[in-house]
Amino acid sequence: MTQSLLDTKSIQALERFLSRNPKCIILPHARPDGDAIGAASGLYLGLKAMGMNVDLACMDSVPADFRFIKDTKDYQTDFSLNAYDGVIFVDCGNKKLTGFQESKPDLFNTTDRTIINIDHHPSNDEWGNINFKVTDMASATMIVFKVLQALGAPISPDTATALLLGIYTDTGGFMHQNTTPLTYLYASELVKLGANYKRIAREVFQKHDFCTLKLWGKVLQNLHVTKDGAAIVGVEEKDYKDLGCKREDLGGVIDFINSMPEAKYSVLLSEDGNGNVKASLRTRDDSIDVKALAEKFGGGGHVKAAGFTIKGGHLEKEVKWKIVQE
Numbered sequence: 001m002t003q004s005l006l007d008t009k010s011i012q013a014l015e016r017f018l019s020r021n022p023k024c025i026i027l028p029h030a031r032p033d034g035d036a037i038g039a040a041s042g043l044y045l046g047l048k049a050m051g052m053n054v055d056l057a058c059m060d061s062v063p064a065d066f067r068f069i070k071d072t073k074d075y076q077t078d079f080s081l082n083a084y085d086g087v088i089f090v091d092c093g094n095k096k097l098t099g100f101q102e103s104k105p106d107l108f109n110t111t112d113r114t115i116i117n118i119d120h121h122p123s124n125d126e127w128g129n130i131n132f133k134v135t136d137m138a139s140a141t142m143i144v145f146k147v148l149q150a151l152g153a154p155i156s157p158d159t160a161t162a163l164l165l166g167i168y169t170d171t172g173g174f175m176h177q178n179t180t181p182l183t184y185l186y187a188s189e190l191v192k193l194g195a196n197y198k199r200i201a202r203e204v205f206q207k208h209d210f211c212t213l214k215l216w217g218k219v220l221q222n223l224h225v226t227k228d229g230a231a232i233v234g235v236e237e238k239d240y241k242d243l244g245c246k247r248e249d250l251g252g253v254i255d256f257i258n259s260m261p262e263a264k265y266s267v268l269l270s271e272d273g274n275g276n277v278k279a280s281l282r283t284r285d286d287s288i289d290v291k292a293l294a295e296k297f298g299g300g301g302h303v304k305a306a307g308f309t310i311k312g313g314h315l316e317k318e319v320k321w322k323i324v325q326e
Helices: 008-018 034-049 140-151 157-170 181-192 197-205 210-222 237-243 253-257 290-295 317-325
Strands: 023-027 053-057 086-090 114-119 130-133 230-235 265-271 277-283 305-310
Touching: 008 114, 008 130, 008 140, 023 034, 034 053, 034 086, 034 140, 034 157, 114 140, 140 157, 140 181, 157 181, 157 197, 210 230, 210 237, 210 253, 253 265, 253 277, 277 290, 290 305
Parallel strands: 023 053, 023 086, 086 114, 114 130, 230 265
Antiparallel strands: 265 277, 277 305
8 A cells, every 4th residue: 555645633533423424425526527526436435335324416417428437326416414414525626616505505514514525626725624635636536545545445446446537537548747656656556456447548538429529520610729829619508409419518628629739728618508607728838827717717626727617607709808818
């Protein structure tokens, strides 16, 4: 086992809490990516293997690319907060990212229940009773892996696959700047435990259905690169309807756009069907911090990959150019 980077006191506090056999709900952020699903599902599978009473919930449904992970059918889209003794947040850079804060105003109340916070984003302000914030980790699943090992949880091949999914996606298949020797070391440990890396690569990076390709074609047709090197494109709700697609079919297109050598950074704006505009930002340029740009609009993320939401927004030319000018 590699040396854990986790705080010993936090592990001891978590062990004391779990010894009381509490009922807990695990929450990743809304619009979950591979790391969010990998961290939530990996933790869920690991804690269940220990006999813990845990549930899963997410504001949005699990994207099709990640449904090969075991028990993703167990995700709820709503839940009664009063039914739980603890809430475990994973991969949430800030409190707003779960999407449940408005319908459940007591979600972050650390008096009525124990709040456990597992994350690797620098923007996380450690709002839990028990916090595992390790910004040196490339993915939240790397932290979950160490938490499960510290607890002595059985890590099955299914659990290992979920955890490796987070590493694989948050590093862009081990190509992003956050890939370090530690990333490879943890990945190798998970493969030794039975993680199906071939299935991950096939499902996430090597499979695009007809509808996805049609929508990507529309996106690429409308793509614009400014004289300053900003690649920007917008997708309206009617675009999904006209093509018979869903918003989740956009998954991966922002990284494809960002592969252009002409692009210093890339912005994908998309209407979400609820009157909001979601923005995904990417860059490969070491002089650009897209997290700082996202934070200007109330979002967050990483230096090279970030996002935000404009509530009540619609895709208009003025909105697009306001973002580029920032």
